Amino acid sequence: MPSDKFDVLVIGAGLAGLRCARVLAAAGRDVQVWEAADEVGGRIRTRAIDGFLCDRGFQVLNPAYPELKRAIDISDLRLQPFGAGVAVRRQSGSAVWVHPLREPARVPSMLAHGGVRPAGVLALLRWSLPALRPRALKSSQRQDRSLREGLDRQGVRGELRRVIDQFLAGVVLDDTGATSNAFALLLARVFLLGVPALPSDGMRSLPRQLAAPLGDRIVLQRSALHVESDADGWQVHSPDGVVHATHVVVATDPAAAAALTDVATPPAHGVVTDWWATDQMPPGPAMLWIDSRTDKPGPVINTAVISAAAPTYAPRGHHLIAATALLAPTATPPPEDATRQHAADILGADGRSWTLLTRDVIPEALPAQLPPLRVRQSVRLAAGLWCCGDHRDTASIQGALVSGRRTGEAILRSPARI
Known part of the structure; x- marks a missing residue:
């Protein structure tokens, strides 16, 4: 096959693009990955x-x-x-709030001296109970509301509320409480099951491991300027010329994806x-x-x-x-x-x-992951044109990896014309 013609061209070597390329390469498909930067990883550096x-x-x-x-x-x-839990700077002194599943023996001391009251724990349990049914959270769009409303409804207040708000704000990068309550519960489930x-x-080890098996399929410091359809699939214009591909996967950040396609840029x-x-x-x-x-x-x-x-x-x-x-x-x-x-x-x-x-x-x-939560947006934009990234699933490493895999698997189900 000529070097200017590919079965699949992936634009962007972040987690989603690398995951997609790995799925395709493992199935024996001809795939090349372009990355505008001088190393793989996207936002993870x-x-x-x-x-x-x-x-x-x-x-x-x-x-x-x-x-x-x-x-x-x-x-x-x-x-x-990290240690299982969080350290809390209080009005006077500090306290350690332990992970209840990993440090159960320290929970009584936390309740007695750490500023966590039993009534607050019960309110937090009421809020977190839906996390036991993650599939229901992902499918109940009509019942979703903002995180602020979700915590208010269950009576999570006081110092406990401030710690929960601050902790989750550091994860979703929003302290207004506008994030999807269902998404916050999915995150809470992950933090209950694992320790960061x-x-x-x-x-950088994460994208490097994903990239290693792809070898010279990854081309660094090569960017895409324009994508347009032709009789055989798609043309991708770059500063180095034009290449042709049956499938083009746009796996860039949302702003760059919007510049190459008609996909909307999320807040x-x-x-x-x-x-x-x-x-x-x-x-x-x-x-x-x-x-x-x-x-x-x-x-x-x-x-x-x-x-x-x-x-x-x-x-x-x-x-x-x-x-x-x-x-x-x-x-x-x-x-x-x-x-x-x-x-x-x-x-x-x-x-x-x-x-x-x-x-x-x-x-x-x-x-931004606003309510109602949509954990799966279509990765297919047109015949042979695809878009993946955490903005197409959930705003997380999990979402980026899932989006990349979904895109690779969807391409494998599509007919190859090269």
Whole structure:
């Protein structure tokens, strides 16, 4: 087959595009992947800076995602888990709220001294009960509402509500409560079943493992400018010329996908993440920290001593801290000194000696997942033209992987004309 003609051309080497290409390559189909950047991964990147590993934005990997086990060898990532639960900065002092299924012996102490009241636990259980039936959550669009309404209806209030709001805001990148309640419950189910962790070589390990079997089918630093149909399928224009393909899969971010196709761009949430190095280990557990105070002194939504949970992220004798703040559309990112001071206050540390390694300002970090929840949008745009990504399923690693697999399987069911 000439090098300018392919059975399938995948545009974008993020998780969805790589997963799609892997499905097709495993079935023996002729597939090539174009990636405009200089490495695979899309939004999932890791930079090595002075011996530290800094992911692009604060990211964690939950091994309980069902599709993860189908797509990759999780053991090969050598995961380093965070502590099971969250650490909470309170009005006075701090507390550890443990994962009830993994640390049941510590639950009585948490109820007695951690600011969690039995009535609040019952309200939270009422809210989370539908997570036991994930299929029903995915199919009950008419019953879905906003997360804010869902928690209000079940009477989740007070400090417990503030912690739940802050924790989920750090996952969905929205603190308004507008996210789909059904989607939040699906996320809660995953966090109940698994403990977030980081790969030994950074989050980049995930797309790199997906890409490895594809070899020279992946072409880096090649972008698509325009896609149009022709008699044999599709023409894809790039700065290097025109190629032909029976099937074209647009697996880019939503904005780039909209530029190449007529797919609508969903609203998105932004995030700012700062990464600091220090020689002084902050006190406290190796957990994600949340500020539950009613008068928070800064913009940080969560923070963590990354190297306490994942020692490979920092050189021996040094420590890595990350803090995340939300970024509303058209908003100005908070000053670095504001996030540093707030993160240090949450951790009970002195942040004056912290050295900024890098700052990630990502205006469109995650598609908004508004009610009613739609976990499956069509990946077929026209005969031979496809679109996949977390904006076509759910806004998560799980959604990106599922979308890529669905697209690959749909192409395999389509007639090949080359």
